[in-house]
Amino acid sequence: QxxxxxxxxxxxxxxxxxxxxxxxxxxxxxxxxxxxxxxxxxxxxxxxxxxxxxxxxxxxxxxxxxxxxxxxxxxxxxxxxxxxxxxxxxxxxxxxxxxxxxxxxxxxxxxxxxxxxxxxxxxxxxxxxxxxxxxxxxxxxxxxxxxxxxxxxxxxxxxxxxxxxxxxxxxxxxxxxxxxxxxxxxxxxxxxxxxxxxxAGPTRAYAATKAALHASSGNTLAQQFDLECQLQRELGYTDDYLEGMRAFAEKRPPAFTGT
Ligand code: LHQ
Structure with a gap:
């Protein structure tokens, strides 16, 4: 079905x-x-x-x-x-x-x-x-x-x-x-x-964005700030962030791998 x-x-x-x-x-x-x-x-x-x-x-x-x-x-x-x-x-x-x-x-x-x-x-x-x-x-x-x-x-x-x-x-x-x-x-x-x-998306950034937006309705601003810090720290170590920054500097579209 x-x-x-x-x-x-x-x-x-x-x-x-x-x-x-x-x-x-x-x-x-x-x-x-x-x-x-x-x-x-x-x-x-x-x-x-x-x-x-x-x-x-x-x-x-x-x-x-x-x-x-x-x-x-x-x-x-x-x-x-x-x-x-x-x-x-x-x-x-x-x-x-x-x-x-x-x-x-x-x-x-x-x-x-x-x-x-x-x-x-x-x-x-x-x-x-x-x-x-x-x-x-x-x-x-x-x-x-x-x-x-x-x-x-x-x-x-x-x-x-x-x-x-x-x-x-x-x-x-x-x-x-x-x-x-x-x-x-x-x-x-x-x-x-x-x-x-x-x-072709930045899958880990998508996951973090989804998690943070979903969590927001039950959080204070301070709690949400904590969550953003934690998730952004993790994203700062991803391949896709590195690729996104390189692509920006090289004025080309990013080729994200989802990792
Ligand atoms: C259907 C249905 C349908 C079976 C169209 N079932 N045949 C959770 C847990 C436990 C229990 C109860 O509920 C729930 C949550 C719920 O979802 S409750 C709400 C259930 N849904 C509805 O009440 C909507 C019922 N359907 C309608 O109001 C209309 O069909 C709509 C407005 C969606 C579409 O209208 P039309 O474009 O005019 O199509 P139609 O009514 O002619 O439907 C086409 C066929 O599909 C028709 O069969 P038929 O043999 O006459 O061609 C309908 O009987 C069948 N159908 N919905 N939920």
């Missing part, structure tokens, strides 16, 4: 249940976990790109698999959150490389939370965000209530989560929910250029 490739150090995960708008099943979660196993074990990993097949990115939990209410039964929804969603989101956040989402279409429910857990998000202009949870009597999960207010502030997070109206890619960009909306026709080019950028 996913396609996974790992080339030039860059993993590409394509959610691949287009007929169900790539909604999550337990099988898909197991396949995602295996792809993450492979990437976590790869010392040469330089980035991860997540996208979707077909016209949707991810419509959240597959509601036909869970059948939360239609059969009259009630169940503990936290079980699937603990089993599938918490590890997925935690592992993406902890991956020591940039995780870039290229949203090819709508992201709803936990699919929207997956998007927000990524480090950088591109979305085609026709893509929409839908905090679909309130429509089925639930709250945003898979980290949604943590990511949303941090990205867009409390007022917008409340409005989006409570009323669940679709948000366009352009609006999401204007709010700072995503990095960039791109024309639909630019989807393939965006995917290719993100892969190329990650494969």
């Amino acid at each position: 996913i396609r996974f490739t790992l080339e030039n150090g860059v993993g590409v995960i394509t959610l691949n249940r287009p007929e169900r708008l790539n909604s999550f099943t337990e099988v898909m979660h197991a396949e995602l976990a295996r792809a993450l196993d492979a990437m976590e074990a790869d010392a040469g990993l330089r980035g991860l790109v997540i996208t979707g097949a077909g016209r949707g990115f991810c419509a959240g939990q597959d509601l036909s698999e869970r059948k939360p209410a239609t059969d009259g039964s009630r169940r503990d929804l936290s079980l699937i959150l603990e089993k599938c969603y918490r590890p997925l989101i935690n592992r993406l956040r902890a991956l020591p490389v940039p995780v870039v989402c290229v949203m090819n279409g709508v992201a709803a429910g936990a699919g929207a939370s997956l998007v927000l857990a990524c480090d950088v998000v591109f979305a085609v202009e026709s893509a929409k965000f839908l905090q679909a949870f309130s429509k089925i009597g639930l709250l945003p999960d898979a980290g949604g209530t943590w990511f949303l207010p941090r990205l867009v502030g409390s007022a917008r997070a409340m409005g989006a989560a409570l009323f669940g109206e679709p948000l366009s890619a352009a609006q999401a960009e204007a709010w700072g929910l995503i990095w960039r909306a791109v024309p639909d026709a630019a989807l393939a080019d965006t995917l290719a250029s993100v892969q190329a950028t990650l494969a």
